[in-house]
Amino acid sequence: MRERTRLDKQIGDVKNITQQLADNIELIELGEAENDNDIIKEAETELKTIKNIAEKLQLTALLSGEADDCDAYLEVNAGAGGTEACDWASMLLRMYTRWADQHGYKTTLLSKNDGDEAGIKSATIKIEGDQAYGWLKSENGVHRLVRISPFDSNAKRHTSFTSVAVSPVIDDTIEVEIDEKDLKIDTFRSSGAGGQHVNTTDSAVRITHHPTGIVVACQTERSQHQNRANAMDMLRARIYERELQRREDEKMAAHGEKTDIGWGHQIRSYVLQPYQMIKDLRTGVENTNSQAVLDGDIDDFLEASLASKLD
Numbered sequence: 001m002r003e004r005t006r007l008d009k010q011i012g013d014v015k016n017i018t019q020q021l022a023d024n025i026e027l028i029e030l031g032e033a034e035n036d037n038d039i040i041k042e043a044e045t046e047l048k049t050i051k052n053i054a055e056k057l058q059l060t061a062l063l064s065g066e067a068d069d070c071d072a073y074l075e076v077n078a079g080a081g082g083t084e085a086c087d088w089a090s091m092l093l094r095m096y097t098r099w100a101d102q103h104g105y106k107t108t109l110l111s112k113n114d115g116d117e118a119g120i121k122s123a124t125i126k127i128e129g130d131q132a133y134g135w136l137k138s139e140n141g142v143h144r145l146v147r148i149s150p151f152d153s154n155a156k157r158h159t160s161f162t163s164v165a166v167s168p169v170i171d172d173t174i175e176v177e178i179d180e181k182d183l184k185i186d187t188f189r190s191s192g193a194g195g196q197h198v199n200t201t202d203s204a205v206r207i208t209h210h211p212t213g214i215v216v217a218c219q220t221e222r223s224q225h226q227n228r229a230n231a232m233d234m235l236r237a238r239i240y241e242r243e244l245q246r247r248e249d250e251k252m253a254a255h256g257e258k259t260d261i262g263w264g265h266q267i268r269s270y271v272l273q274p275y276q277m278i279k280d281l282r283t284g285v286e287n288t289n290s291q292a293v294l295d296g297d298i299d300d301f302l303e304a305s306l307a308s309k310l311d
Helices: 002-034 037-061 082-102 132-139 195-200 224-250 290-294 299-310
Strands: 072-078 106-114 120-128 141-148 157-168 183-188 204-209 214-218 266-271 277-280
Touching: 002 037, 037 299, 072 082, 072 132, 072 224, 082 106, 082 120, 082 132, 082 141, 082 157, 082 290, 106 214, 120 132, 120 214, 132 157, 132 299, 157 224, 204 224, 214 224, 266 290, 277 290, 277 299
Parallel strands: 141 266
Antiparallel strands: 072 120, 072 157, 106 120, 141 157, 183 204, 204 214, 266 277
């Protein structure tokens, strides 16, 4: 039903544009026949609007990858920069949560590891909505922040890094084989808010997949079994995403390659001092309204990543 709804909408959008195009061409012909420049100008303005809508639909049509229709797991990990990097990781998590809210997507916090002084060391959220993975998959990579640190009494500029990993939420129709012998499963006590039961029992689960080095964790459920099931779903998604990325690499079309969390590997730079500039280092898209970007206005960057596939 979800796929049918999406297809119905896409077909309806194309039919609507086709009809509007025909109507406005007819208006222009009518205006020329009657020498009515007002009608012609009005129709030409409408044609420009139709052109913009068509360009948006063209980008949406590019979301045709194997897993693009899926929901998404999004994980942030603080890198170089200590407390400053932990704060930066929490800012990025807020940015993606705001973006999801603005698009009517549902977000669920699956795990969070708080920083020693501020921010978070790592966190994973599940984003549920139409083509969530397709839109967010290009966010894979390292995000660099430059600003005057609020944690530095000398008010010096600091550079910090946070990595973002996005993987698709997959269902039972996609088989991912995982050998239990390759897994290391640890249980631990959840941290942060969660009530007496969550904080006093070893209900949180961390799974390490030795062949790939992938580590996933879940601590939001009261039951250890539920947390383990969620963590296994996340592990299957990460392994599947790695396979999708390998295929993309083979096609020379990989976006947001995951590498070390540090200098020389960032996909986007967020400069807040001494000037305001957010720049995507892959597409060259820039935005000087840094506050809007950090409040979730990242559509220009996501659309540019998709549009680069047309080149």
